[in-house]
Amino acid sequence: MIPVYGYEGRKVAVLGLGRSGLATARALEAGEAEALCWDDSVEARETAEAEGLTIHDLTKADAFEGVSALIVSPGIPHLYPEPNKIIARAWDAGVPVDNDIGLFFRSLGAGDWMDNDTPPRVIAVTGSNGKSTTSALIHHIFESAGHRTQLAGNIGRGVLDIETPEEGEVIVLELSSYQTDIARSLTPDVAVFTNLSPDHLDRHGGMGGYFAAKRRLFAEGGPDRAVIGVDENEGRYLANQLVEGFEDSRLIRVSSGQKLGGPGWNIFARKGFLSEWRKGRQAASIDLREMSGLPGAHNHQNACCAYAAARALNLPPKVIETALASFKGLPHRSQLVGELNNVRYVNDSKATNVDAAAKALQAFPRIRWIAGGMGKDGGISALQPHLGAVAKAYLIGFSARDFALQIGDTPYEICETMEVAVAKASAEAEPGDTVLLAPAAASFDQYPNFEKRGDAFVAEVEKLM
Structure with missing residues (x-):
């Protein structure tokens, strides 16, 4: 642990009690500050309280009296699309706002x-x-x-x-x-x-x-x-x-x-x-x-x-x-999951935007492309110049039909789910092909995060092995 220095004997509010928030509270206490913790989630507050951390309701009007700083977790918006109400209240109270990186x-x-x-x-x-x-x-x-x-x-x-x-x-x-x-x-x-x-x-x-x-x-x-x-x-x-x-x-x-x-x-x-x-x-x-x-x-x-x-x-x-x-690479980032009948299976679930997907599509000579999910603003039309190596697209998730309209003359099939997409792609793949998961979309329509989506791909591939 890195103890936080500079707040000895002072009160420091901590907003957000996930991984970084709890670590911040512990580090503040290790540096002899008093961490005042808050999260909108009852479960998160209970977890912090079970560790012996002090719960302090930052939604109350007088919440920042005597507080030297507010430390916020990275997922909490402080300016756009609009400031979190607690952060805005800290501004009004003249309390400096920082995060664990600072x-x-x-x-x-x-x-x-x-x-x-x-x-x-x-x-x-x-x-x-x-x-x-x-x-x-x-x-x-x-x-x-x-x-x-x-x-x-x-x-x-x-x-x-x-x-x-x-x-x-x-x-x-x-x-x-x-x-x-x-x-x-x-x-x-x-x-x-x-x-x-x-x-x-x-x-x-x-x-x-x-x-x-x-x-x-x-x-x-x-x-x-x-x-x-x-x-x-x-x-x-x-x-x-x-x-x-x-x-x-x-x-x-x-x-x-x-x-x-x-x-x-x-x-x-x-x-x-x-x-x-x-x-x-x-x-x-x-x-x-x-x-x-x-x-x-x-x-x-x-x-x-x-x-x-x-x-x-x-x-x-x-x-x-x-x-x-x-170097063996990282899971969900151009991860070689396996090879069967001279067909490679690559998990690039982290390719959640157009630019990342474009880079993945340029890495292999002939591709069976699994894409889709919760599409982002602007769609995937910008990928058309990078689809030359795609033999066929297998589209899943909420934006599957929208994606189908944006990939030009590239052959495609609406598969809806990862299970169907992997099965179809593997059945149609030829020796030398790469079955590539590079979604060009967020995962939240079907999975809590890109890691779970990648895990689902790996699980389907493992069924084939």
């Missing part, structure tokens, strides 16, 4: 571990797609290299729930826009921006607000080194904002698909090869093509980002290459 960075620098010869270092990863795989890959690289490392944030455990950092430890954080948007302190040693595509737009009031939330990781305190994916204009803009000139080594530019030039520090992947260039000279090259845990151009971008983060902390290229080759 408390983490505030407290990490105040711990005894900072007196080590080599204090712990933090690599924080944000972006629209690939940030989970990139974070897990960075963690894997340092672990494979013999470094103590922990993975937390939007993946793994809550940031305040990690173990006490040790000498030279590397802490890897995956941070969503929900987490970066409100944190009052963001000071990683290395910050990574993978890419940007439309997502969570209602929560951020549009694309500009969404990018602004991501950008805060690089503006609120600022990292010592920044790794920026420059395949979109937002990444190019952000990279330009962070440096004094092309040769500024605080910036590592990353791309998948284009060769990056100039005297700066550049890492890119083309035709399956990762290349590192510094000061106009090639420093390293890695063949990614046979790395089964990193299929497709989108995973090559993840590999470039992870490689860059590791190089920023001075790991040698050969050590990183060995670790990349042993």
Whole structure:
């Protein structure tokens, strides 16, 4: 646990008692603050009370008297589509609002571990797609290299729930826009921006607000080194904002698909090869093509980002290459579930938006595509240029019929359920095909989350084996 420093003897309200909220309350108490906890859910309040935490009704008019700060869980909207009423009340009362990420960075620098010869270092990863795989890959690289490392944030455990950092430890954080948007302190040693595509737009009031939330990781305190994916204009803009000139080594530019030039520090992947260039000279090259845990151009971008983060902390290229080759991938993210009769079954349930699905559809030569669910604003018409490898689409969920109208001349079948879709796709698949779950939609019409949807796909595939 990371005790929260700076609130000793003071009252701090905690709104939302899920995983991060409970960890925050415990960390506040460990730092000798008094945590006042609230959640709209009776069950959540009972769980907190059973731990000995203090329940404090934040809906009451005088709830913020004597309170020094309000710490909110990431799922609670603070501005768009409209402010949570309790957060708005804290504003009116002049009570600072923060989250566990802000408390983490505030407290990490105040711990005894900072007196080590080599204090712990933090690599924080944000972006629209690939940030989970990139974070897990960075963690894997340092672990494979013999470094103590922990993975937390939007993946793994809550940031305040990690173990006490040790000498030279590397802490890897995956941070969503929900987490970066409100944190009052963001000071990683290395910050990574993978890419940007439309997502969570209602929560951020549009694309500009969404990018602004991501950008805060690089503006609120600022990292010592920044790794920026420059395949979109937002990444190019952000990279330009962070440096004094092309040769500024605080910036590592990353791309998948284009060769990056100039005297700066550049890492890119083309035709399956990762290349590192510094000061106009090639420093390293890695063949990614046979790395089964990193299929497709989108995973090559993840590999470039992870490689860059590791190089920023001075790991040698050969050590990183060995670790990349042993990476097995993450569940629900281009996960190879199995192979039967020379047909591969790949679970990319995390491909919940058009951009992520497009990347998955470009990773395999001939595809039986399972898609659908709760469609997002804008539909999937933008996927039409990426459907060339799709032999047939098998559409499920609430938006199945809407999707059928948006995929042009691609053959399709309305399957409704995962069970029917997997059965149909496997029956019609030919040797060399890939049965790919890349929904391009949210899961909430049929499943509580993308993980459960992916589990359903895996369960149906396992029936075939």
